[in-house]
Amino acid sequence: MANLKEVRNRITSVQSTQQITKAMKMVSAAKLKRATNAILALRPYATQLKDILGNLSSSLEGGSSPFVVEREPNKVLIVVVSSNRGLAGAFNMNVIKAANQLIAEKYSNQMHKGNVSIISIGKKSQDFFEKRKFNVIGNNNEVFSDLSFENxxxxxxxxxxxxxxxxxxxxxxxxxxxxxxxxxxxxxxxxLPLTKSEVEESTLGNAVDYILEPSKEEIVTQLIPKSIKTQLYKAVLDSHASEHGARMTAMDKATDNAGELLKALKLSYNQARQAAITTELTEIVSGAAALNG
Incomplete structure (x- = not known):
């Protein structure tokens, strides 16, 4: 009977876990809808801004903005966007691995000199890089509490x-x-810096004759910082939607796995219960036969 009790406890535990994963899946599905709407609404704006910037910049000198000036990459900053919470499958580890791979393949010399810094947006990546003694700048984890362009x-x-x-x-x-x-x-x-291909790639076969007020140089000077801010905001929104998608998928798989485990446990429970009943009947029959004998 101790075995039966153990199986019953496991069944109860798995059922509770399954209820939690179902609830988390539903919550992530609702959040995913809002996050998807946000990123799909921003993408056309970001693309159009890039097109305008490309058309205007194609005829300007490269030094028109400090943000397009190429320098030898002696000091490098890597911005890693993860999430504050787990239970999202390989979502966080994939982006952390990609950042490590980028550093190892492209900036290994800078890393050996201590010239690679990390800005982490998300607690999971921040904890990872801090534990491994990377130069992590600031704490930006609260941005997901109020995710907005201003923040x-x-x-x-x-x-x-x-x-x-x-x-x-x-x-x-x-x-x-x-x-x-x-x-x-x-x-x-x-x-940063904006590469020449990024600034001009959208102009190929798509030149537009804009009426400009004030000067072209002044407009580009204002558009480049705005484009950089929009690019980072789009990356954060992309990551935010991806997080909820990954968590919804992970919780869906966890719910299915819990269902499969419940079937196996119930089968095991029924087999153990049947064996216990058979044993009891055998003992009763044996005892009655002994008394009659």
Whole structure:
């Protein structure tokens, strides 16, 4: 009977876990809808802003903005966008692995000299890099509590100021780009400086004759910081939607696995119960036969 009690306890425990995973799946599905709407609404704006910037910048000199000046990447900043919570499958570990791979393959010399810094947006990546003694700058985990362009712009502004002062020569961002609830694409982009291909790629075969007021130079000077802020905000929104998609998928699989485990446990319970009943009947019959004998 002790075995039966143990199996009953396991069944109760798995049923409770299954209820939790079902609830988490439903919560993530609701949050995913809002996050998806946000990133899908921003993408056309970000694309159009990039197109306008490309058209205007194609005829300007490269030094028109400090944010397009290429320097030898002696000091590098990596922005890693993860999440504050787990239970999202391989979502966080994938982006952390991609950041480590980027450093190992592209900036190993800078890393050996201690010239690689990390800005983490998300508690999971911050904890990972702090435990491994990376130079982690600041704490930006609260941005997900009130995810807005204004809050993310504070991070962008700080990064642009540091780049303009020469504290960093290159800034790259690593994040999960949202495709659908089941698919997140690990993406690495150069945030600063803006490369010539980024500024001009959208102008090929798509030149537009804009009427400009004030001058073209002044407009580009204003658009480039806005484009950088929008790029980082889009990355954070992409990661936010990807997180909820990954968590919803993970909780769905966990719920299915709990169901399979429940079937196995109930089968085991019934077999043990049947064996116990058979044993008791055998003992009763044996005892009665002994008395009759």
């Amino acid at each position: 993310v712009s504070k991070i962008s502004t700080s990064i642009m100021e540091s780049f303009e002062k020469g504290e960093f020569d290159r800034v790259e961002i690593v994040y999960n780009r949202f495709k659908n609830a089941a698919v997140q694409i690990i993406t690495t982009e150069q945030l």
